[in-house]
Amino acid sequence: MTAWHDLPTDIHVHIQPWEMMHPKTFATIRKGREDYPLIERMMKDPAVLVDHLDEVGLGRVGLINYVAPEIMGFTHEVNAWVGNYRDRAPGRVLAFGGVHPPACADVREEMKRVVSDYRLDAIKIHPPHQALSPDAYRDGSCPELAVVYEACQAAKLPIMFHTGTSIFPGARSRLGQALVLDDVAVDFPELRMILAHGGRPLWMEEAFFLARRHPHLYIDVSGMPPKNLLEYFPRLEDIAHKALWGTDWPSPGVKSLAAQLAAFRELPISAAAKDQILRQNALQLFPVNRS
Ligand SMILES: [Zn+2]
Numbered sequence: 001m002t003a004w005h006d007l008p009t010d011i012h013v014h015i016q017p018w019e020m021m022h023p024k025t026f027a028t029i030r031k032g033r034e035d036y037p038l039i040e041r042m043m044k045d046p047a048v049l050v051d052h053l054d055e056v057g058l059g060r061v062g063l064i065n066y067v068a069p070e071i072m073g074f075t076h077e078v079n080a081w082v083g084n085y086r087d088r089a090p091g092r093v094l095a096f097g098g099v100h101p102p103a104c105a106d107v108r109e110e111m112k113r114v115v116s117d118y119r120l121d122a123i124k125i126h127p128p129h130q131a132l133s134p135d136a137y138r139d140g141s142c143p144e145l146a147v148v149y150e151a152c153q154a155a156k157l158p159i160m161f162h163t164g165t166s167i168f169p170g171a172r173s174r175l176g177q178a179l180v181l182d183d184v185a186v187d188f189p190e191l192r193m194i195l196a197h198g199g200r201p202l203w204m205e206e207a208f209f210l211a212r213r214h215p216h217l218y219i220d221v222s223g224m225p226p227k228n229l230l231e232y233f234p235r236l237e238d239i240a241h242k243a244l245w246g247t248d249w250p251s252p253g254v255k256s257l258a259a260q261l262a263a264f265r266e267l268p269i270s271a272a273a274k275d276q277i278l279r280q281n282a283l284q285l286f287p288v289n290r291s
Pocket residue numbers: 012014064196248251
């Protein structure tokens with residue numbers, strides 16, 4: 001029998017407290033989802049998620065939560081929520097939380113809670129949904145972002161940035177540009193960074209460049225139809241050691257975890273590259289014994 005830690009990690013799955021979402025946002029994500037009853041059960045019960053992972057042959061999933069009160073509805077309460085959820089699915093869930101400086105009374109204290117109390121596995125920053133540029137610490141408009149990066153760097157907590165566009169009402173897609181993260185990687189050279197969606201559909205070349213340039217900067221391949229992945233990243237194999245498997249399920253247009261995985265396995269790239277992307281890179285970034 002294959003142990004779960006020999007199976008792929010899907011680093012980008014959105015099981016979140018959806019009841020926090022604004023009605024318009026909820027309508028966007030709920031629309032056309034035949035599997036919504038399953039998602040609803042998963043939100044309430046981690047055992048349902050674990051059963052599903054066993055069914056589709058996944059070892060672990062990164063549960064992406066972040067804080068974006070104005071545009072999405074998510075508050076800092078997601079941090080306790082996702083930490084608690086992860087504790088009820090030992091080993092199988094990587095808990096991603098968030099911080100939104102404009103809505104946070106004390107960013108330093110929140111980061112202490114994230115690291116020491118909730119013991120989250122990673123942080124997610126969503127510039128288009130937080131209406132905040134990831135380099136806003138540089139011009140002094142949001143110095144607290146540097147506090148977040150320093151705390152993540154010190155605790156070796158990976159930080160994921162949404163890169164690319166977003167179709168949610170009110171999202172500021174301009175802020176999803178990838179190249180701005182070059183500054184963050186230069187200023188915080190030990191920070192483990194993941195560029196979600198590799199900048200798709202407008203900034204893939206920037207994301208590819210950054211993954212090659214910075215030793216601790218990765219991309220995830222979520223939010224793109226896997227069968228078209230080589231159109232987005234023709235030289236995917238050149239960054240196979242810096243790319244992480246992810247689906248973005250159940251975001252709009254992402255049908256199922258199993259179908260995405262099957263389509264990725266069909267790609268005409270080497271088995272070694274697939275293994276790095278599906279399994280090895282995530283094991284390196286998120287060692288099994290840590291969770
Ligand atoms: Zn996502």
